[in-house]
Amino acid sequence: MKRREFIKNASLASAAIGFPTIVPASVFGKGAPSNKIQIGQIGCGRIARDHDLPGVWQHDVARIIAVSDLDRNRMADGKSWVENFYSKKMGTPYLEVKMYEDYHDMLANPEIDAIVISTPDHWHSQPAMEAALAGKHVYLQKPTSLTIREGRQLADAVKKTGVMLQLGTQQRSSIQFRKAAELVRNGRIGKLHTVKIGLPGDPSGPDAPAMPVPANLNYDMWLGSTPEVPYTEIGVHPQQGYDRPGWLRLEQYGAGMITGWGQHHFDSAAWGMDTELTGPRYIEAVADFPRSGLWNVHGDFMVKAEYDNGIRMLTSGGYPNGIRYEGEEGWIWVSRGNYVASASDPVAKENSTKALDASDPAILDSVIGPDEIHLQQSKEHHGNWLGAIQGENDLLSPVEIGHRACSVCLISHIAMKMGRRLEWDPKTEQFVNDPEANTHLERSQRAPYGTNYVKV
Known part of the structure; x- marks a missing residue:
């Protein structure tokens, strides 16, 4: 799907379900969240803060609208950090990031298009499988799995759904x-x-x-x-x-x-x-x-x-x-x-x-x-993933x-x-x-x- 078609479909879907009132009317337009790939972040710790959140939010096609973490302090810190970034970037209180204590509730939100998973290794394959089965695109930190069996289960689930899952092996970029x-x-x-x-x-x-x-x-x-x-x-x-x-x-x-x-x-x-x-x-x-x-x-x-x-x-x-x-x-x-x-x-x-x-x-x-x-060439790994979601390029690390x-x-x-x-x-x-x-x-x-x- 090309970017123009993606944005059109995303806008129609948002109109059908009613977009949440999390932004002031003054910012609707070209930069409106309804015109973006809406991202949920699972895991708000070290690698999310140092690598994955900045990796995603540097690309204007994406908006991080939700966070989830099993440590409530880290989740609240992640929410504030994302909100502050967008407020500084947009020059106004841009959005209220939603928090989910259980990521399954995030996956059930139809407003979320894609998930970034920055969790400990033993929590990689399961949420990635569940996100794929929920129709969400996935950026998954490495390693892919805790065991060979888990990895095969995940790979098969992703193939079944056809979502774009990018492994965080960013050396390729x-x-x-x-x-x-x-x-x-x-x-x-x-x-x-x-x-x-x-x-x-x-x-x-x-x-x-x-x-x-x-x-x-x-x-x-x-x-x-x-x-x-x-x-x-x-x-x-x-x-x-x-x-x-x-x-x-x-x-x-x-x-x-x-x-x-x-x-x-x-x-x-x-x-x-x-x-x-x-x-x-x-x-x-x-x-x-x-x-x-x-x-x-x-x-x-x-x-x-x-x-x-x-x-x-x-x-x-x-x-x-x-x-x-x-x-x-x-x-x-x-x-x-x-x-x-x-x-x-x-x-x-x-x-x-x-x-x-x-x-x-x-x-x-x-x-x-x-x-x-x-x-294949890629300037930035998260950007390659977002481009693949839009149909503009192939995934570099499928x-x-x-x-x-x-x-x-x-x-x-x-x-x-x-x-x-x-x-x-x-x-x-x-x-x-x-x-x-x-x-x-x-x-x-x-x-x-x-x-x-x-x-x-």
Whole structure:
């Protein structure tokens, strides 16, 4: 659907249901919310404030009109922050952002066209599935899922509905990652044989006694599908401020940096390797895990993956943070450079300032010819998503590609636990002749939460 048609249909729909009186009459016209893609934000924490909310509101085609968070203090703070932004931008009290303690009520609001999900990892797949089934477009923070099964359930649900789901693997919208992938795909370093990926690990932490649950937090729902455990602040998020939350370092809610940043780098590497819709055939790993303290995700590690096309991929905290493609005729290195998605990202800018490098500088000056492979370009990741909703461009990080990149993260984590070489079948999404390894492809889900309880 082109923008003109989208705006026309949105206006007709608003007239039919009665647009809520949340704006003064003086601002109706070209900038009216009824002419915009109306966005609901689920999760008002660190990554929403540092990355997703600013990523959306910089695009005038969108309006954030609702927020939801299981921490009422964060939700109220998010509401005020969004309202203040629009008031400053429009020069008037522009709108009243609606708050939802339960995101399901947000999904039931027909005025909302699309959802941004910036929640902890264990709360990614379920609300994304439910939003898709409610006909809402979705921008989903990575990782795609907590398990392989969850990811497949989500991908299938999105395909069934046809909504636009964009994974938050925004490195694809950074020019250096696209350029590196294009140069590799077009043979500028000869036949690619090895990819080396640098990812940090996480530190161990202190012991943490149980604490009373804050009155502002719906802790039972926050735990979601994961087992019930006592509350402690460093296992959830800070009650004051928006520093890096402790849940990132607990396997109950994720897998640590192998998924936290791993999906970014595995996704970008697959772009250059031409393996976006498949996965490795063999995988093995070693990792150090904390022996004390609350936090229990991996520290130092090494993962080795082998693909059917002969490429070997090595991932470790011992490499610089980024991706190094090695071919028979040279190498290309790519990283985020000075860019950070959040002020509390675990890698300092000065340790990753070189965004693009090569064994021969002439490689980087090479021009991709008209008959060669040209990868999709995007100036900004949230903007690419909004453009896809309008029918103006393709999604850069659609759900199936996101699921495949996340799968590499998850089977790497399983290999860390198994401590032996595993054979993976990307078509069946099962380990070959290994029932024990296959038990790690899903987790039990605590009713009524989890993807297994979503009515598809």
